[in-house]
Amino acid sequence: MTRWLLFCNDLLRLDDNALLSLPATRDVALLVCILPAAEFRKQRASSRRLQQQLGLLYQFQQRLANLGIPLLLRHGKPATVLRQLCAQYQIERIAAAEPTAIDEYRWGTDLPMQYLDLNSLLADELRPDLATLPRSFTAFRQQREPQLNVRPPQHQPVAVSQLNGILDVATAIALSDLPAMLAAPPVTVAPALAAQLNAGIMDWQAQTETAALARFEQYLQQHLSHYKLSRNALIGTDFASFLSIPLSRGTLSVRLAWQLILQYEHKFGQNESSYWLRFELLWREYFRHLQRKHPLACFRHQGLGLHLVPGQPSAADEGFERWCRGETGLPFIDANMRLLAQTGWMSNRGRQNVASYLMFQLGCDWRLGAAWFEQQLLDYDVASNWGNWAYIAGALYSAPRSFNALKQALEYDQAAAFTGLLLGKADNGQHRHQPYAQPNWPAPQAWTWQQYLEQLQQLPEH
Numbered sequence: 001m002t003r004w005l006l007f008c009n010d011l012l013r014l015d016d017n018a019l020l021s022l023p024a025t026r027d028v029a030l031l032v033c034i035l036p037a038a039e040f041r042k043q044r045a046s047s048r049r050l051q052q053q054l055g056l057l058y059q060f061q062q063r064l065a066n067l068g069i070p071l072l073l074r075h076g077k078p079a080t081v082l083r084q085l086c087a088q089y090q091i092e093r094i095a096a097a098e099p100t101a102i103d104e105y106r107w108g109t110d111l112p113m114q115y116l117d118l119n120s121l122l123a124d125e126l127r128p129d130l131a132t133l134p135r136s137f138t139a140f141r142q143q144r145e146p147q148l149n150v151r152p153p154q155h156q157p158v159a160v161s162q163l164n165g166i167l168d169v170a171t172a173i174a175l176s177d178l179p180a181m182l183a184a185p186p187v188t189v190a191p192a193l194a195a196q197l198n199a200g201i202m203d204w205q206a207q208t209e210t211a212a213l214a215r216f217e218q219y220l221q222q223h224l225s226h227y228k229l230s231r232n233a234l235i236g237t238d239f240a241s242f243l244s245i246p247l248s249r250g251t252l253s254v255r256l257a258w259q260l261i262l263q264y265e266h267k268f269g270q271n272e273s274s275y276w277l278r279f280e281l282l283w284r285e286y287f288r289h290l291q292r293k294h295p296l297a298c299f300r301h302q303g304l305g306l307h308l309v310p311g312q313p314s315a316a317d318e319g320f321e322r323w324c325r326g327e328t329g330l331p332f333i334d335a336n337m338r339l340l341a342q343t344g345w346m347s348n349r350g351r352q353n354v355a356s357y358l359m360f361q362l363g364c365d366w367r368l369g370a371a372w373f374e375q376q377l378l379d380y381d382v383a384s385n386w387g388n389w390a391y392i393a394g395a396l397y398s399a400p401r402s403f404n405a406l407k408q409a410l411e412y413d414q415a416a417a418f419t420g421l422l423l424g425k426a427d428n429g430q431h432r433h434q435p436y437a438q439p440n441w442p443a444p445q446a447w448t449w450q451q452y453l454e455q456l457q458q459l460p461e462h
C-alpha cells in the first residue's frame with residue numbers, strides 16, 4: 001500500500017485527469033489544492049482572479065464531494081505546506097501536473113514527486129527532447145506537426161475505491177474558513193462592457209469543467225468556421241475561442257480541446273480556421289517547452305542575451321503607472337489597458353500592442369509589464385505570459401518585434417468603435433485615435449497626430 005498525495009493545483013477537472021486514477025486499489029490518497037501565499041497574500045493576482053480561482057476550487061471540491069472524495073484546501077507557501085502534509089500523513093509519493101516554471105518545480109525539491117504532464121499536448125511519447133528543441137516557433141511547428149498524434153483524453157471515471165481518502169469529506173476545509181479577504185464581494189464587470197464580451201465569460205461559473213466544455217463545443221459548432229478571419233478582433237462575442245481561461249486553470253484538458261477540433265474536421269472537413277486554432281495551440285506548447293529548457297531566460301531583462309532588448313532594467317516610473325491606468329494619451333493603448341483593468345481580459349492583438357508600446361515607446365523594462373499582466377489577467381499562465389513578453393522584447397531567440405500602435409489601431413479598429421466604447425466619445429471634431437492629453441498630465445512625448453501618420457510607413461510592422 002502506498003500513501004499518495006495528489007496535488008490538484010492546475011488540474012481542477014475530473015475528465016482527462018490521470019492523477020485521480022494513479023493510486024492502485026490498495027493505496028490511499030489525499031487530494032490537496034494549495035492557494036499559494038504569493039498570489040493570495042502578496043497580491044500577485046488581482047482580486048478578480050483570486051475570486052475566480054476560489055470559485056473554481058469550490059466547485060471542484062463540491063463535485064468530488066458528490067463522489068464521496070474529500071479535497072483538502074490549504075493556503076500558504078506550497079513547498080512548506082507540501083512538506084507539512086507529507087510529515088503529518090506519512091505521504092510516500094506526491095503526484096502533480098508537471099509545471100513549466102522554475103518556481104513550481106522548486107515546490108517539489110527533495111519531495112517524492114511524480115509529475116504527469118497533463119496540461120500539455122506534447123506529453124508521453126511526443127514529449128520534445130529539450131536538448132534539441134528547435135529555436136524558432138516555425139521550426140518547432142514544422143518539426144512537430146507531421147507526427148502530432150496527440151493522445152486522446154482519458155475519460156475513465158474517478159475510481160472512488162482507489163481513493164480511500166485519509167480524511168473524510170467533512171474534514172476538508174470549507175470555503176468559509178479561508179481568510180476574510182477571500183470572502184470579498186464579487187468583482188463584477190460594468191454592464192456596458194459585459195454586454196460586449198462573451199456572455200458571462202468573465203464569471204468563474206463559465207469556466208468550470210462542465211461549462212467550459214459546453215461553451216467550447218458550442219463555439220466549434222457555431223463560430224470556428226470564421227476563427228481565422230475574426231481572431232484579431234479587440235472585443236466582442238466569439239471572435240476567438242476563449243479557451244485560455246479554462247486551459248490556464250486546468251478545468252479543460254488541452255488534449256480534449258485538440259480532439260474536439262479534430263472531430264470537427266472529421267465531420268465538416270479541415271479548413272483554414274480549424275487548422276489555425278490548432279496552430280495557436282502549438283504556440284502555447286512552444287512556450288511551455290521553451291520555458292522548461294530555459295527556466296530563467298523569460299525572467300531576465302536580456303533573456304538569452306542574443307539581441308539588444310529595448311529599455312533598461314528599471315523600477316516602475318510614472319510612464320509605467322500611466323500605462324497601467326490606461327492614461328498614456330494614445331487611445332488604442334489606453335482602451336486596451338482599461339479593458340484589462342475592468343475585466344481581467346485583453347485580446348491577443350491588444351496584448352501585442354500594449355506590450356510593444358510599453359517597451360519600445362515608453363522605454364520601460366518589459367518585465368514590469370509582464371508582472372502587471374501576471375497580476376491582472378484572468379487567463380494568466382506563466383509560460384504564455386512571460387514567454388510572449390520575452391518574445392516581443394527579443395529576449396528569446398528571435399529579434400525584438402515592435403508594433404506601430406497607431407497603424408494597428410487604424411487597421412483593427414477602423415471606425416474607432418473599440419476606443420469609443422472604452423474611452424467614451426471624442427466629439428470634439430478629432431479622430432478617436434488621435435493622441436490626446438489631459439490638462440493635469442505631463443505632456444506626452446511629442447505625440448502629434450501628424451508625426452504618427454508620418455511614421456506609419458517607416459516602422460517595421462509585424
Ligand SMILES: Cc1cc2nc3c(=O)[nH]c(=O)nc-3n(C[C@H](O)[C@H](O)[C@H](O)COP(=O)(O)OP(=O)(O)OC[C@H]3O[C@@H](n4cnc5c(N)ncnc54)[C@H](O)[C@@H]3O)c2cc1C
Nearest residue numbers: 240241242243244280281284348351379380381384385388
Ligand atoms: C504580451 C502577451 C501576454 C500573454 N499572456 C498570456 C497568458 O498569460 N495566458 C494565456 O493563456 N495566453 C497569453 N497570451 C497569448 C494570447 O494572447 C491568449 O492566449 C489569447 O488572447 C487568449 O484568447 P483565446 O483563448 O480566445 O485565443 P485564441 O485565439 O482562440 O487561441 C486559442 C488558444 O491558443 C493559445 N494561444 C493563442 N495565442 C497564443 C500565444 N501568442 N501564446 C501562447 N498561446 C497562445 C491559447 O491557449 C489560446 O487559448 C499572451 C499574449 C501576449 C502577446
